[in-house]
Ligand code: FE
């Protein structure tokens with residue numbers, strides 16, 4: 058644990074920061090797996106475009122897990138050691154894919170990103186002017202999650218519109 062690095066944290070319990078970061082850490086692993094498996098099972102129109110997006114997001118979520126784990130260690134904490142704990146600590150849970158259709162898969166993922174945006178926005182509020190390093194990390198992740206939501210929503214809307222156009226042209 059870096060003593061001087063931690064001494065600059067003001068008006069915030071380090072143990073509390075570690076606890077909330079571990080919850081975010083659980084979310085990132087579950088988000089990673091959700092994207093990983095969605096990219097495998099997805100079916101339907103324009104699925105290749107969706108697979109490219111889902112796979113890129115899986116990579117981002119794993120990178121976020123790395124960033125959060127490294128910060129937990131810097132603070133003197135231990136990242137969750139057992140995957141069982143992902144389910145007891147998660148904020149956003151896990152949306153098991155039930156309908157593998159591309160539109161449904163994208164809707165599940167959008168829900169996950171919206172939750173992630175709320176979580177990181179709260180973490181930014183909590184650490185702003187108090188723990189500058191964690192604030193910087195959660196702000197970077199927040200920007201990625203905002204981009205993720207936008208990418209998925211744009212793709213979802215394109216596909217829905219494309220389906221509507223096809224239906225109209227065959228009437
Ligand atoms: Fe993430």
Ligand code: FE
Nearest residue numbers: 170173202205
């Ligand atoms: Fe994301």
Ligand code: MG
Nearest residue numbers: 110113205208
């Ligand atoms: Mg993207």
